[in-house]
Amino acid sequence: MRLGIMAMQVGSLIPSGITPQSALAHIAGFDHANLARQLASAGFNPIELGGDLVMFMPHTYAPPAIEKLAALKQEIGVTYTVHLPLWSVEPSTPLTPVRQGSVRAVIDLIRATQPLSPEVYVLHAYGALAAEFYRMNLPERARALILQLFQNNARESVKTILGETGIPSRQLAVETIEFPLEMMLALANELDTSICFDTGHVLAGFAGPVDFWDALERCLPRLAQVHLHDCPAYARTGQLGYGKDHQPLGKGDLDVARLLGRLTQAGFAGPLVFELTVPEAVASLPVVQSVMGRG
Helix, strand or coil, X not given: CEEEEECCXXXXXXXXXCCHHHHHHHHHCCCHHHHHHHHHHCCCCCEEEEHHHHHCCHHHHCHHHXXXXXXXXXXXXXXXXXXXXXXXXXXXXCCHHHHHHHHHHHHHHHHHHHHHCCCCEEECCCCHHHHHHHHCCCCHHHHHHHHHHHHHHHHXXXXXXXXXXXXXXXXXXXXXXXXXXXXHHHHHHHHCCEEEEEHHHHHHCCCCCCCHHHHXXXXXXXXXXXXXXXXCCHHHHCCCCCCCCXXXXXXXXXXXXXXXXXXXXCCCCCEEEECCCHHHHHHHHHHHHHHHHHC
């Protein structure tokens, strides 16, 4: 199992206890490659680069920064995945100018990071607006029509992203987020993309009232990456897990032994990326190691 970690570590991006003036200086001088080196030295590989850094630290994806990340890859053998932007981005919105801008933001980041040859680009094909309508108290007929509108727009956005960047469709992984699993799977099947299975999101009920293991089985044929974190299971609590996901392993209902066993049985060779802080990920490692040890 290849255990990676997200680079969006708030404590590294903006350390606690510094003044606003110091924070501005820190942001201006932030070294993306140095952070990746630190994460790799802690034993994590690949490193998932967070596309949302472009909002506040655009220099982190400028050519000099990409050159340093590429040099680090050559030096120590670290690899990368890229989580494409999701803050302020809505590839499925019916509002055309916003959708076009969202697609442009995604395309720009893919082009910027292509020299790194990322294993996977992870995409939220549906954003916060789609999730809001998904949970809105609407007549079922109206909900179905609106969600189909979001689905149609997501399809066109993904087509544009693939067409303009030229990346293989399987290099793009649509993530299980707050939108019906059925529709996400239909999108991936139609456009031949991969899937990023987010354990916490599915446990939380964000993809609908689906059984976790059934969802995993349905995603396995296209699985390129796993986002690994824990959460109380919606199936047990009956409550959506807002704010309760992104917990260290062992703090929720994820059966880590069963998950890793099924992935091994299926021959899954992609990365499992902790969407946790470094201390949380380190605290989760004994859970994984105990399971692997029993194997």
